[in-house]
Amino acid sequence: MRRRVSLTWxxxxxxxxxxxxxxxxxxxxxxxxxxxxxAITGRFSGGYAPTYEAYKAYFKRxxxxxxxxxxxxxxxxxxxxxxxxxxAAAAKKLAENSILIINASIxxxxxxxxxxxxxxxxxxxxxxxxxxxxxxxxxxxLIFCSTSFGSKWDSRFTLSFIKEQAAGKKVxxxxxxxxxxxxxIELEFAEQLAKEMGFEVIPVVVVPGTAADFTPFAxxxxxxxxxxxxxxxxxxxxxxxxxxxxxxxxxxxxxLYGHQQTEDELARLRAPNLYAFGGNALFTENxxxxxxxxxxxxxxxxxxxxxxxxxxxxxxxxxxxxKQCGWxxxxxxxxxxxxxxxxxxxxxRGGPIEWTADNHYRKTTYYKVYRWDxxxxxxxxxxGWTKLxxx
Amino acid sequence: MTQALATTLVVASLYALLxxxxxxxxxASRVLNLAQGDLLTLGGYLLFAVTGTIGAAPALAVxxxxxxxxxxxxxxxxxxxxxxxxxxxxxxxxxxxxLGILLRAAIVLIFTDRIRHPLTMLGWRNPPFPxxxxxxxxxxxxxxxxxxxxxxAALFLFLRFSPIGIQMRAAGERALLASQRGxxxxxxxxxxxxxxxxxxxLAGMLYACNIRLEPSLDVLGLKAFAVALVGxxxxxxxxxxxxxxxxxxxxxSIRYGNPLLSDVSPFLCLLAMLLVRPWGLLGTKExxxxx
Numbered sequence: 001m002r003r004r005v006s007l008t009w010x011x012x013x014x015x016x017x018x019x020x021x022x023x024x025x026x027x028x029x030x031x032x033x034x035x036x037x038x039a040i041t042g043r044f045s046g047g048y049a050p051t052y053e054a055y056k057a058y059f060k061r062x063x064x065x066x067x068x069x070x071x072x073x074x075x076x077x078x079x080x081x082x083x084x085x086x087x088a089a090a091a092k093k094l095a096e097n098s099i100l101i102i103n104a105s106i107x108x109x110x111x112x113x114x115x116x117x118x119x120x121x122x123x124x125x126x127x128x129x130x131x132x133x134x135x136x137x138x139x140x141x142l143i144f145c146s147t148s149f150g151s152k153w154d155s156r157f158t159l160s161f162i163k164e165q166a167a168g169k170k171v172x173x174x175x176x177x178x179x180x181x182x183x184x185i186e187l188e189f190a191e192q193l194a195k196e197m198g199f200e201v202i203p204v205v206v207v208p209g210t211a212a213d214f215t216p217f218a219x220x221x222x223x224x225x226x227x228x229x230x231x232x233x234x235x236x237x238x239x240x241x242x243x244x245x246x247x248x249x250x251x252x253x254x255x256l257y258g259h260q261q262t263e264d265e266l267a268r269l270r271a272p273n274l275y276a277f278g279g280n281a282l283f284t285e286n287x288x289x290x291x292x293x294x295x296x297x298x299x300x301x302x303x304x305x306x307x308x309x310x311x312x313x314x315x316x317x318x319x320x321x322x323k324q325c326g327w328x329x330x331x332x333x334x335x336x337x338x339x340x341x342x343x344x345x346x347x348x349r350g351g352p353i354e355w356t357a358d359n360h361y362r363k364t365t366y367y368k369v370y371r372w373d374x375x376x377x378x379x380x381x382x383x384g385w386t387k388l389x390x391x
Numbered sequence: 392m393t394q395a396l397a398t399t400l401v402v403a404s405l406y407a408l409l410x411x412x413x414x415x416x417x418x419a420s421r422v423l424n425l426a427q428g429d430l431l432t433l434g435g436y437l438l439f440a441v442t443g444t445i446g447a448a449p450a451l452a453v454x455x456x457x458x459x460x461x462x463x464x465x466x467x468x469x470x471x472x473x474x475x476x477x478x479x480x481x482x483x484x485x486x487x488x489x490l491g492i493l494l495r496a497a498i499v500l501i502f503t504d505r506i507r508h509p510l511t512m513l514g515w516r517n518p519p520f521p522x523x524x525x526x527x528x529x530x531x532x533x534x535x536x537x538x539x540x541x542x543x544a545a546l547f548l549f550l551r552f553s554p555i556g557i558q559m560r561a562a563g564e565r566a567l568l569a570s571q572r573g574x575x576x577x578x579x580x581x582x583x584x585x586x587x588x589x590x591x592x593l594a595g596m597l598y599a600c601n602i603r604l605e606p607s608l609d610v611l612g613l614k615a616f617a618v619a620l621v622g623x624x625x626x627x628x629x630x631x632x633x634x635x636x637x638x639x640x641x642x643x644s645i646r647y648g649n650p651l652l653s654d655v656s657p658f659l660c661l662l663a664m665l666l667v668r669p670w671g672l673l674g675t676k677e678x679x680x681x682x
Binding site: 041043045046049179205206207208210211212213214215216217219220223235236239240243246247248249261268302303 | 394395398401402405406499503504505506508511517519521527528529532602603605606607610611614641642645646650651653654
């Protein structure tokens with residue numbers, strides 16, 4: 001009798017143990033659901049598909065290592081092709097099951113994602129495209145941005161850099177924008193700021209992204225007598241205008257925002273008068289994190305490892321926020337976690353990314369300038385990191 | 392002003408090469424080939440592929456890529472256009488639209504969306520070339536103009552004096568009569584497609600060497616489509632003044648007007664031409680009904 005009772009209790013214990021175990025397995029398998037809308041294909045994909053690839057490689061490693069807080073990270077990717085109509089559909093779909101949406105697409109897609117974020121009260125992080133004003137102080141509670149470039153601050157830095165390089169000489173400056181709102185607005189701001197800083201200013205030349213030949217635009221800048229030209233636009237226009245200026249024998253200095261293509265293009269053009277500034281350290285610096293990224297993305301991406309920096313930083317921010325969010329992680333909790341993120345970028349940037357309740361861009365931003373150094377026959381930094389406090 | 396003139400010539404040469412492709416296919420088969428811009432992109436990528444993958448020397452890479460472009464034209468005709476014989480022209484035009492979409496997708500799939508520079512891989516340089524009057528153009532600007540001149544001269548001579556060229560003209564002008572005379576239409580149509588792909592590919596290679604190579608170059612095809620229509624869809628000679636007009640207005644609008652107008656100026660030219668002379672500068676009035 002005693003034996004039967006103990007057997008029965010043993011069975012019950014075993015069964016409850018198995019049940020508890022199976023519950024734990026179910027709970028462990030339950031993922032953090034994130035949505036990402038990106039221009040994976042389409043005319044603008046060159047600047048954004050690498051972010052998508054970086055996310056895939058980054059979270060494959062995270063999940064292979066057991067996930068975050070014991071839970072895998074499941075990212076649903078939607079290709080918006082950089083088109084607002086597709087972005088609206090993508091945002092709606094991603095908002096259904098995600099706790100956070102990440103945008104890596106052109107600024108023309110921002111409105112539908114932001115509308116969805118506001119309607120569904122879902123946090124939205126920009127990680128690849130230019131940071132919208134809602135991420136800057138006073139930040140909107142649901143909008144965050146990890147991208148290295150940000151409007152107004154980039155112009156402030158660039159104009160100060162040119163002034164420093166000119167070393168007291170009078171400079172006539174021209175601007176090459178693309179026919180998209182953010183590029184035009186930024187360079188119109190730069191034009192105004194340049195006047196205030198004492199530069200002689202040539203009005204912004206707006207270049208259509210579909211231009212067959214950039215020569216007429218370049219000619220306009222050359223004929224106006226530009227000593228320096230500043231371009232802040234998608235890469236095709238930035239570099240297209242520079243090369244056109246080169247072709248027509250212009251000898252001035254050109255500074256552009258260094259997108260992912262910078263390393264390849266500085267090495268290809270070997271032009272000492274081409275300066276690229278940015279928030280990410282180039283892989284030519286051979287930092288341990290660069291070696292780590294190179295090793296981790298090997299065979300997993302269609303773009304070279306040095307295209308991954310922007311997406312990698314964004315993925316690091318997400319990982320840090322998810323760790324802080326714990327489990328279960330809701331939309332409210334992830335928004336709260338993001339608002340207090342402090343991330344060591346391990347040298348990918350000039351310093352940490354720190355967000356506060358009021359500042360979802362970063363408390364301090366860092367810039368570095370690179371160019372081709374003929375003496376070293378290599379890409380070299382022009383000085384160290386420049387620090388700007390964002391207020 | 393001389394610089395604007397030089398730039399106009401360069402842009403016009405590119406448009407003319409592309410426009411020739413539209414006209415050749417249309418004249419022979421009455422099909423509007425809306426994939427001509429994609430044939431330009433394909434040409435550029437074939438050069439990139441030949442140089443990068445096979446590692447061919449420039450003297451071999453360029454002719455090989457041109458040969459492959461021409462072959463692509465033949466294959467497109469036989470695989471896609473020939474089965475459309477007997478179907479409405481409208482259906483054949485839709486096939487060219489689909490072809491363009493497929494080519495773009497295939498290019499992104501194979502070569503990714505990165506901007507490429509075949510010139511560097513070929514080991515060539517593109518130095519500025521000073522001209523009288525303070526004008527400066529690049530070496531490949533000059534090459535583009537020279538190529539357009541040579542191609543158009545060759546096409547005129549071919550169509551005027553060679554037996555096959557005469558057959559092409561006959562097939563285009565009086566199809567029924569030509570067929571009764573035993574002209575091999577399939578060959579003529581395939582040749583028209585091959586020549587269109589050759590012209591498009593050549594334009595793509597020159598553009599890729601001079602400026603850059605990316606999957607979205609097909610937009611150039613749209614501007615050249617306006618050139619072909621302004622010149623007259625059945626007139627190869629019409630392409631030349633049309634290209635000069637369209638390119639001239641584009642360059643001048645950048646230089647002296649609003650640069651943003653440059654994007655729409657080819658279509659403004661087209662609109663104006665459609666209102667004044669719908670069959671184009673040198674096109675045939677009777678063709679209008681068919682279009």
